[in-house]
Amino acid sequence: MNIVIVDDHPLVRQGLTAVITVEGDMNLVGEASTGEEAVRLVAKVNPDVALIDLRLSEISGLEIIEKCKENAPVCKYIILTSSVAREDFQRARELGVDGYVLKEAFPEEVVTAIRLVYRGRKYYDPAMIDCMMSKDESEGHVEQLTPREMEVLVALGEGLCNKDIGKKLFITEYTVKKHVSQVLAKLELADRTQAALYAREKKITA
Numbered sequence: 001m002n003i004v005i006v007d008d009h010p011l012v013r014q015g016l017t018a019v020i021t022v023e024g025d026m027n028l029v030g031e032a033s034t035g036e037e038a039v040r041l042v043a044k045v046n047p048d049v050a051l052i053d054l055r056l057s058e059i060s061g062l063e064i065i066e067k068c069k070e071n072a073p074v075c076k077y078i079i080l081t082s083s084v085a086r087e088d089f090q091r092a093r094e095l096g097v098d099g100y101v102l103k104e105a106f107p108e109e110v111v112t113a114i115r116l117v118y119r120g121r122k123y124y125d126p127a128m129i130d131c132m133m134s135k136d137e138s139e140g141h142v143e144q145l146t147p148r149e150m151e152v153l154v155a156l157g158e159g160l161c162n163k164d165i166g167k168k169l170f171i172t173e174y175t176v177k178k179h180v181s182q183v184l185a186k187l188e189l190a191d192r193t194q195a196a197l198y199a200r201e202k203k204i205t206a
Helices: 010-021 035-045 061-071 086-095 107-118 126-135 147-157 162-169 173-187 192-201
Strands: 002-006 027-032 049-053 076-081 099-102
Touching: 002 010, 002 035, 010 027, 010 107, 027 035, 035 049, 035 061, 049 061, 049 107, 061 076, 061 086, 076 107, 086 099, 099 107, 099 126, 126 192, 147 162, 147 173, 147 192, 162 173, 173 192
Parallel strands: 002 027, 002 049, 049 076, 076 099
Antiparallel strands: none
16 A cells, blocks of 8 residues: 655654555655645655644644545545644544544554555544543443444444445445434434444444
8 A cells, every 4th residue: 555644753754654664565655744745745646545743833734634635535544643632633533534643652553553544444543542431431331222233333333334334234324324323322422433432442342
């Protein structure tokens, strides 16, 4: 897979380069240190995955992603940040970023994030999940869920969209939406992202 790095700190770019270039299935095709360079680079090479710093000196990484999506909508975007602020994560989620990785992550975590995102999954840093769950702990109980709703919750935790959940469980998208709504209501969660975080935090798997 082809990857680009966008960060205004040379040492961060060097560190990421060292992590990526030793992986046989990853190919670093470009680096950028400014928003303008990033937009040009992504439009030119159309990478599979772009690792973008949340806060560059002159622009937000989220603004860069917005601009890049116009020319490279198929590219997957991962935010790199030192921030565990809930507001930053929510803005990234609303924009539809594919991954959110803290800069304190271990190299193997960064590699895992890239591979999962490349395959069409979402990846949120475990430390970010802990932060989100501690700030917004659900009062609902998983025991309230039906067996089918549990299956849907597991799928949400895997980062699957409604269409893929339907295929996995052999049900229609409409039925999936109904189950998702029931899961959110019973667990008193605001949206499917919180449901995914809940499933991962509670280690709810098939």
